[in-house]
Amino acid sequence: MTTAALVHVVVSGLATGSIYALMAISLVIIFNATRTLNFAQGEMLMVSTFVGFTVYARAKVPLVVVMLVAVVAAALLGWVIERVLIRHAIASTPFDVLIITLGLSLVLRSAAGLTWTHDEFPFPSFFGDRPITLGPVRLVPVSLGIIGASLGLMWGLWALFTHTRLGRAMRAVAQNQRAARLMGISVERVYSASWVLASVVGALAGVLIAPVIFLSSKMGLVAINGFIAAVLGGFGSMPGAVVGGMLLGVIENLAPLYLPSSIKHSVPFLVLIAILLIRPGGVLGRPARRKV
Amino acid sequence: MRSRWALLPVALAVLAAAPARAEQGVTDAEVVLGCSNSFSGPLAFSGEQATKFGVDLYVRAVNDAGGVLGRKVRTVYYDDGYKPQEAVANTKKLVEQDGVFAIIAPQGTPPVLATLEYLEANKVPLLFPFQGSPITRARRYVFGGMTLYDRQSRMMIEYLVGQRKYRKLAALYQDDEYGKSFRAAFEKDLGRHGLKLVAAESVKRGVTDVSAPIAKLHAARPEVLFLVLTPGPGAQALRERQKIGWTEAVMVSSGPLTDERYLALAADAAEGVEGLSLWPDPLASDLPGVRLYRERMKRYFPGNEPNRYSLSGYFAAMLFAEGAKRAGRSLTREGLVVALEGIRDFESGILPPVTIGRDHETQKQGFWVRVEKRRFTPLTDWLKSE
Numbered sequence: 261m262t263t264a265a266l267v268h269v270v271v272s273g274l275a276t277g278s279i280y281a282l283m284a285i286s287l288v289i290i291f292n293a294t295r296t297l298n299f300a301q302g303e304m305l306m307v308s309t310f311v312g313f314t315v316y317a318r319a320k321v322p323l324v325v326v327m328l329v330a331v332v333a334a335a336l337l338g339w340v341i342e343r344v345l346i347r348h349a350i351a352s353t354p355f356d357v358l359i360i361t362l363g364l365s366l367v368l369r370s371a372a373g374l375t376w377t378h379d380e381f382p383f384p385s386f387f388g389d390r391p392i393t394l395g396p397v398r399l400v401p402v403s404l405g406i407i408g409a410s411l412g413l414m415w416g417l418w419a420l421f422t423h424t425r426l427g428r429a430m431r432a433v434a435q436n437q438r439a440a441r442l443m444g445i446s447v448e449r450v451y452s453a454s455w456v457l458a459s460v461v462g463a464l465a466g467v468l469i470a471p472v473i474f475l476s477s478k479m480g481l482v483a484i485n486g487f488i489a490a491v492l493g494g495f496g497s498m499p500g501a502v503v504g505g506m507l508l509g510v511i512e513n514l515a516p517l518y519l520p521s522s523i524k525h526s527v528p529f530l531v532l533i534a535i536l537l538i539r540p541g542g543v544l545g546r547p548a549r550r551k552v
Numbered sequence: 553m554r555s556r557w558a559l560l561p562v563a564l565a566v567l568a569a570a571p572a573r574a575e576q577g578v579t580d581a582e583v584v585l586g587c588s589n590s591f592s593g594p595l596a597f598s599g600e601q602a603t604k605f606g607v608d609l610y611v612r613a614v615n616d617a618g619g620v621l622g623r624k625v626r627t628v629y630y631d632d633g634y635k636p637q638e639a640v641a642n643t644k645k646l647v648e649q650d651g652v653f654a655i656i657a658p659q660g661t662p663p664v665l666a667t668l669e670y671l672e673a674n675k676v677p678l679l680f681p682f683q684g685s686p687i688t689r690a691r692r693y694v695f696g697g698m699t700l701y702d703r704q705s706r707m708m709i710e711y712l713v714g715q716r717k718y719r720k721l722a723a724l725y726q727d728d729e730y731g732k733s734f735r736a737a738f739e740k741d742l743g744r745h746g747l748k749l750v751a752a753e754s755v756k757r758g759v760t761d762v763s764a765p766i767a768k769l770h771a772a773r774p775e776v777l778f779l780v781l782t783p784g785p786g787a788q789a790l791r792e793r794q795k796i797g798w799t800e801a802v803m804v805s806s807g808p809l810t811d812e813r814y815l816a817l818a819a820d821a822a823e824g825v826e827g828l829s830l831w832p833d834p835l836a837s838d839l840p841g842v843r844l845y846r847e848r849m850k851r852y853f854p855g856n857e858p859n860r861y862s863l864s865g866y867f868a869a870m871l872f873a874e875g876a877k878r879a880g881r882s883l884t885r886e887g888l889v890v891a892l893e894g895i896r897d898f899e900s901g902i903l904p905p906v907t908i909g910r911d912h913e914t915q916k917q918g919f920w921v922r923v924e925k926r927r928f929t930p931l932t933d934w935l936k937s938e
């Protein structure tokens with residue numbers, strides 16, 4: 261294997277990893293606010309991307325507009341789901357909500373199949389596929405673009421969480437819901453905002469990855485790797501989600517290079533198990549301690 | 553309680569007498585066919601096209617013309633989402649509850665193989681499944697619906713090694729029955745020429761990133777790379793090859809992959825790709841049967857674009873109708889099997905004349921194509937595999 265090939269495979273893994281990281285972040289945003297897992301995250305990504313694509317197919321608008329449409333659709337979808345479904349289950353256990361989101365993912369996937377068929381569609385990309393040669397290495401704009409855009413988005417989220425009232429309110433709710441409520445934070449608003457934010461992050465990830473894995477009713481499956489990434493990094497931790505995603509993307513690509521094909525597909529899971537054995541809280545997570 | 557048990561012999565007698573009545577799924581007015589297929593999951597598109605727009609297209613045309621020997625054909629479908637266990641449950645439901653006469657055009661190697669034993673044991677004809685595992689060959693109640701994978705491999709290797717003189721061949725295949733059947737067949741057929749695959753890599757269905765297997769294959773410097781994949785990953789592999797500027801090797805797609813969906817997804821990365829085509833071009837072919845298929849598609853399903861999947865389902869229904877006609881008005885399962893076995897040089901206007909023998913294979917051919925300006929251009933006439 262040449263250095264150029266190795267660099268390409270690693271960069272490509274980082275690009276896929278960025279998408280896993282964004283999925284993981286979306287999951288963590290909702291988890292931190294509502295203590296539940298959103299199994300419909302991938303399907304929400306898929307539906308918002310499809311809405312953007314529909315506008316593109318009808319009106320041939322520029323890709324930036326497609327992205328904005330997808331984001332608005334995602335925000336609306338997240339808000340409606342939270343208000344119509346999740347809010348009613350506010351008093352039930354996180355497990356009940358988890359089952360609701362599981363059902364929702366099936367409904368969304370079937371509905372997408374009915375609306376847009378189960379076919380796969382080519383999706384326009386901001387970045388090109390043709391490699392640029394830089395000395396001994398070749399870099400592909402689409403991989404760099406995905407990594408750059410994802411990092412930009414992560415920075416935006418960091419700013420939101422640390423520098424805005426809403427972000428601080430969300431962190432407060434994540435830490436202690438009752439205390440937050442006593443401080444005058446509307447927990448319901450934070451719930452709403454979390455769903456909208458997670459959905460929007462998902463839509464952006466969708467627009468970034470759709471040119472690579474193509475747009476289809478099953479593209480939401482990418483969220484499964486988001487789960488692994490989130491656990492790998494330590495569920496609940498945002499930096500952990502980023503590290504977990506990138507790590508998973510790179511491991512997934514390096515394993516097939518050096519290992520026999522019979523076990524390569526199970527490597528990400530083996531790594532996950534290994535990390536959880538050594539650090540049960542994940543790479544950057546804090547292990548849950550119970551005071552007796 | 554005792555009186556209920558007393559009815560048992562009566563019930564058994566009724567059951568035993570049942571086969572003596574008219575054949576299941578056939579009445580004076582209609583014949584019922586059905587299948588379990590993918591209407592969700594990874595093969596949902598091809599499943600829906602093959603049945604609801606393929607089999608049903610021919611069925612509607614035949615029914616509008618008075619049916620098969622006066623019997624209207626009715627179809628029943630259930631979704632298995634490409635899961636073998638669901639396919640078995642659906643197939644049992646079709647046979648035992650819906651009382652279908654035969655199973656027509658189910659899809660996917662794992663689901664179809666899962667139902668094989670049940671259908672054979674119950675002597676229910678399994679007609680033209682859309683898969684090519686050689687396991688279905690020469691079974692009394694099974695008739696193939698695709699040129700079997702071992703034949704495809706044989707034709708591909710004979711053409712590439714025998715005629716085009718390539719020596720270094722590699723494969724990228726899907727990590728399932730479909731991919732593995734091809735890989736085994738490639739090894740066997742290359743062995744005949746004293747060759748081996750110089751590299752072989754597998755990918756999982758629904759893979760997100762194919763850069764690693766492509767990098768490994770590239771490092772082996774093959775002259776030919778076989779792609780045994782589904783449209784999504786197939787197009788990803790072509791794009792990936794473009795990303796690393798790999799232009800020397802000829803990319804060759806397997807029969808099931810050589811279709812328009814994969815071309816559309818890969819866009820300009822598909823230029824120059826070759827493959828074994830099992831079906832004539834559904835959009836452009838001038839063959840009379842394909843033209844009629846297009847006219848009928850326009851009439852019955854105006855919104856649906858012609859494609860190879862619906863064409864294959866349409867062809868399956870056509871072949872059933874031919875067999876049922878030959879079996880005559882007193883249609884039985886045994887009669888249908890014998891009638892289909894008797895088909896010689898049947899002109900479909902779509903594929904070369906069909907002759908079905910004891911091996912129950914309905915197709916044994918394919919032709920070579922190359923992608924030029926985003927269309928498959930034929931390079932050879934039909935390549936036969938006898």
